Amino acid sequence: MLDYGLDLSEIALEVALPDLRAEGDDLDAVVSAEPDWSRPTPAPRWTIGHQVAHLAAADANVLLAIRTPEKFAAVLEEDADAVAAEGAARPRSELLDHWRAGRAEVADALGEMPLDQAFPWYGSESTAKLAVALRLMETWAHGQDIFDTVGVEHRPTDRLKHIAALGFAGRGLSFYAAQLPLPTEPIRVELTGPDGAVWGWGPDDAAQRIRGSARDFCLRITQRRALDETGLAAIGDDAKAWLENARVFL
Template identity: 35%
Template sequence: MTSPDVVDDLEAEQDQIEALLSKLSPADWVAPSAAAGWSVADVVLHLAQTEEAVTLAVSGAPLEWAVFGDSVDSAMEAMVRSQPAPPAEVFERWRTARRASVAALRAADPQAPVRWVAAAFKPRTLATTRLAEHWAHALDVATPLGLDYPDTMRLRHIAWLGHSTLPYAFRLAGEPAPEVFAELTAPDGSVWRFGDPAAASSITGSAGAFCRVGARRLAPADSGLRTQGPYAETALHLLRNYA
């Protein structure tokens, strides 16, 4: 993937989110987000907690997710509920955590895997997952508040992540992993291609829609994405930008 370094793009995405959050009113912070059951402050607290975990993980410290719940989702929910704080404190906690995690990712040995939840990723791949999560949660904040959060060329990392993890998504579903080609229109009108163009199955359309489907923020039927071939429709429904 030829593009700016993903850690630089993670930092740029976080800069855009910080600019968004800095303009929120006190009422906005306690308003419901698009993440079910979470306020805007809860979403930012979750991002702060997980960015702190990145720094710990890069240092080699074990991450004890299981003490909070028997699944990742239940653990994340319990962590947020365990540390309520005023919005200003949550915002500052995330600002501190995100700078520390970016510094840790930059300083990490790029070839040394980092243990994260139930898998191990090289630092640049971990940075890609963090970019995907920050982007998705920024939509959770901006959309219900009616605020603009424009797509950028940083979506290339997220589209790559979604496409590259399709085999994993098929395995989770108990199905063999076929080759799927994706041809996506970037925010600037250029075209991104992932996979083998000769594959029997393909997905084409907007990169923004592809990433939103992978983040479970847009239903495949509403995405405008076009599928062709025996496995493309299944691939679109299994698409995920997260572990």
């Protein structure tokens, strides 16, 4: 079992849950205004329709894991590309309604769950707090693909703080995926938010450090931008290795 080993103390559900809804609404406004969902996005072989279908399927998987956890193992056998293609083949209006209903249902279900109630999630377990952060991250990341496709600015907001906190908490995943040993020294991350405020994680006196904008950090950990396409700076071998292999999902 993969243990995410996440310290989510920085994420407050009462703030993150409304932010999850808002992130979905922002993306909804963009996809609703785009008539051609067959346009290819930066993800190989995925159109806008594939992106929306993937988000809808992920929402359905969360509901399955919460309500019938004994059936979740079947999800692990699914091919994400095939599921996205099947969803993308649905009429645009039908898929849009399906995604809207699903994301609202997920937000309601996560908001009603006890904070310590665990449910299965891709080789590990999740909780409401982790699931909200993961859904926000995925909505933002796949949304970035769509924003890039239609040429609309993906305006950074303070919602990035939840994604950055998730990325910091799950930094071990980057080393695990790259088959690198976990860092033995602490890493300090200092990111500049959209309003100029500095968000920090890790010990103030850590020798290993990462600095840059919150947007660049989130683009990097969601693998939406190559490291050299960001303004992120790293001090120390472990910090550099993290950025070179950054990810927040397997």
